[in-house]
């Protein structure tokens with residue numbers, strides 16, 4: 001089972017190794033503006049799912065929001081500890 005920390009490490013590896021066909025690498029290269037829009041979009045989908053959809057659908061939307069937030073963290077060069085210190 002993947003965790004927040006293991007996904008973060010996996011994304012770091014993808015971004016460093018740039019494997020062919022990686023959506024993460026393509027999104028990373030598009031930049032902050034693109035990533036910000038994805039975060040906004042997924043946050044809206046989390047809200048709608050929480051209001052109207054099943055626990056399963058909500059869980060999937062939350063996973064996508066976490067993913068896009070992590071890509072943004074990598075784009076800005078933040079570590080997990082940079083964020084965890086505020087939790």
Ligand SMILES: N=c1c2ncn([C@@H]3O[C@H](COP(=O)(O)OP(=O)(O)OP(=O)(O)O)[C@@H](O)[C@H]3O)c2ncn1[C@@H]1O[C@H](COP(=O)(O)O)[C@@H](O)[C@H]1O
Nearest residue numbers: 007010011014021022023024025041045063064065067068
């Ligand atoms: N966990 C995720 C993940 N969550 C969300 N996404 C992306 O976010 C999109 C969210 O879907 P939407 O609901 O917005 O659907 P969509 O509008 O059809 O998507 P787009 O057309 O906007 O891409 C998905 O299509 C994926 O592109 C993810 N992309 C990758 N991962 C994981 O990241 C790792 C690296 O994967 P690569 O990107 O293939 O290197 C792997 O473990 C993947 O499982």
